[in-house]
Each structure stands twice: as C-alpha cells, then as structure tokens.
Amino acid sequence: MVWKIFLFLLLAFVSVAGISFPIVENPQTWYQFPLIPGLEENAKIIFFHVPTAWLTVIGFLISTIYSIKYLRKKNLDDDTKSYVAAQLGLIFCILATVTGAVWAKFAWGSYWSWDPRQTSIFALMLIYGAWFALRSSIESEEKKAALSAVYSILAFVTVPFFVFIMPRIMDGLHPGSADDKFTPSGGPVVNFKMNSNMLLIFFLSLIAFTILFYWMWNIGYRSLLIKEKLNKKIIRG
Amino acid sequence: MEGFYNFLISNAIFIVMIIVLIVWIGIFTFLYNLDKRLKGIEKEIKGDKHEK
Secondary structure, eight states, rough: HHHHHHHHHHHHHHHHHHHHOOOSSSSSSTTTTTTTTGGGGGGGGGGHHHHHHHHHHHHHEEEHHHHHHHHHHHOHHHHHHHHHHHHHHHHHHHHHHHHHHHHHHHTTTSSSOOOHHHHHHHHHHHHHHHHHHHHHHHOOHHHHHHHHHHHEEEEEHHHHHHIIHHHHOOOOOOTTTTTTTTTTOOOGGGGSSOHHHHHHHHHHHHHHHHHHHHHHOOOHHHHHHHHHHHHHHHHOO | OOOHHHHHHHHHHHHHHHHHHHHHEEEEHHHHHHHHHHHHHHHHHHHHHHHH
16 A cells, blocks of 8 residues: 555656756756757656656566466466556557657657657557467467467567667667767667756656556456456356 | 647647646556456356356
8 A cells, every 4th residue: 555655646746747847948946957959848758758668668578577487387377467568568659659759740840750769669569469469369278378478578579679779779850869969879868968856757757657557567467367267267167 | 720739839838748648548548448347357246146
C-alpha cells in the first residue's frame, strides 16, 4: 500500500511540475527550467513522451526474460507474464509513436517524416505486432508458448539497435541524432542543456512511470493467471 | 482547424497537455480491458457456483 501512495504522489508531482514549471532563459529558482533552443515550451514533453519509449524497452525486456524462463522451466505462468509484458510494451510503443508524431507536427511541420527514430519505432511495432499475430494463430498452449518465447528472444535482439544505436548514428530530425547541433556527436536526449532540476524531474518521471508499469503488469498477469486456472478447473469439471 | 493549429503553435503548453492526455488514454484503455477481463472472470465464478 505504501508504494502505491508513493506512486500517486510521485506521478502527481511529475505531472504538475512537468506541465506548470516555467521555462526561462536564465533559471534563478529551483522550479524554473532552462530554455532549450529550438524546443522552447515543447521541451516539456520529455517528461511524458520519453517515459513511454522507456517503458517500451522495459516491457520487451521483461517479456524476453520470462520467455527465457519459460524455455528453461516450461512453466506456462512465465509465458503469461511474458505475454502481458509484451502487450504493455506494445501499448507504450504505440503511445510513444503517437505522442512523438503529434509533437513532430509542431516541431518539424508534419506528423510523419520517416526520421530514423520514427522508422525504428515503426519497425519495432511491426516486429512485436507479428509476435501477437503468431500467438493468435497457434491453438496448442505449449506450442504457442515455446514458439513465442523463441520469437520474443530473437525480436529483443533488435531492440537495442532500433532504440539506442540506429537513431543516434544516423542523421535525422529527432533530438539526439548524429547531426543534432545541440548534441554534436549524437547521444541520449538527456545530453540536452537540461539543468539539474529538469534532470531530477525527468528521472523522477522515469521512476514513476516504471513503478506504474510494474503495477499494470502485475495486475495484468495476475488476472490472466486466475482466468487460466479457472478455465482449467471448468474443463476438468 | 487552421485556427486551432495556430493557437497550438502560439500556446505550446497545450501541445504538452495533448500529449499527456494521449498517454493517459492509453493507460485508461489498458485498465478498461483489464476491467472487462475481471468481469468475465466474475461471471465464470458465478456460473460455476450456480452449477454446483
């Protein structure tokens, strides 16, 4: 219960601070964010858009870990945990794409420009979309779990490349690209001219959304496990 | 539509708020589906009890 109250307070603080703290040229107090040339007020989406992209990676990572666990122990509960994590990963992947596209309309002039970052997240969506198609096409529980576990492991190999490498070594419009004038050699978005307060709220946002993800994943797989156990009980009579 | 677009261009904070709204819609959708799943489970349990 304590961590849920903590999560509520953290999310409330991040939401209020992320939206309402003013952006000024020379921050004087703790509640002011620095002006980032080219981004201005739009820079505040970093507190909400980046966590969705982060949770995409976390979701796919957890899915892979439980896929490996399934292949080692053949426990169907691990497959369920892997499934819910990938489901959440895909939800946050879609959210990162949509929020990014909305932001791009105002920052770059169009919703979609096939920027390396947009292309890579689109490729990830297709890869994991195919994973769900694969799962729904197999009847046998064991076969479904084994095949999707193998697919999940192979799919995750592409995640670091698509999220952390490709968008940073290629020229693009997205902040952090190789030709980004604010991060000369390309690099993580946090290399922007964020001051320590902005960084603190950014990391608090990442922590808050990660805890929220854990909660969603936890109730998600628990409900599926109960449903599966109930179905088995009904079948056995 | 053009007027709204221009309004957002000059009031970027509303773009941030739209983005926050999209994130919460995604989370709400997940919770809604979870709620539907739980209702299904409750129904099955009730049916199971009636059969007994």
